[in-house]
Amino acid sequence: MNHQNMKEYEENLSLKVFVVLSRALQSIKKRVEEDIKCLGLNPTEFAVLELIYSKGDQPIQKIGEKVLIASSSITYVVDKLEKKKLIKRKPSPKDRRITHATISDSGIELMNEVFPKHKAAMQEILGGLNLQEKENVIEQLKKLGLHAQNQ
Structure with missing residues (x-):
């Protein structure tokens, strides 16, 4: 083959990688969103709740960058989760200008029940790859993402 x-x-091949990656992500997201809807939450609400459940209290202003949603939507999502009594707002002990979102007892109860089911569903959805393949995909996608970010 010449130059x-x-x-x-x-x-x-680069175009094909993009198309295949986009289609795979679309299919996976669709299945994951179906799983989350069964829990009575939308994907954004679940992402915020899961972040706080897994990582502890979060400054509301910082949640957007961690769950990849527009910062303008954060207050709305936090309001909805607060109405459902799954999280609470509390002032930061260090800086009163910052408000944290903290998970409520009801939120912990819900996540203790549904999170293991969600993890099992994720395992099933991504079951098309074995352990080694998942590790390789993670490594390659990180490499791809960092390269694109540094362009």
Whole structure:
């Protein structure tokens, strides 16, 4: 294969990686969202609740960057979770200008019940890869993401 053909082949392969990755993500997200809807939450609410459940109290202003939602939507999502009595707001002990979202007893109870089921569903959804393949995919996607970020 000459240089020109090799370059064209690699460009086409790059496009194919993007298409295959996008379709795989779409399929996985659809299945995960179906699983989450069964819990009575939307995916964004679940992501925020899961973050606080797993990582502890979070400054409301910082939640958006951790769960990949627009900061303008955070207050709305926190309000909805607060209405459902799954989280509470509390002032930061160090800085009164910062408000933390903290999980309530009801939120802990709900997550203790549903999170193991969610993890099992994720295992099933991503069961198309074995352990080694999952480790390789994680490594390769991180490499790909960092490269794209540094462009």
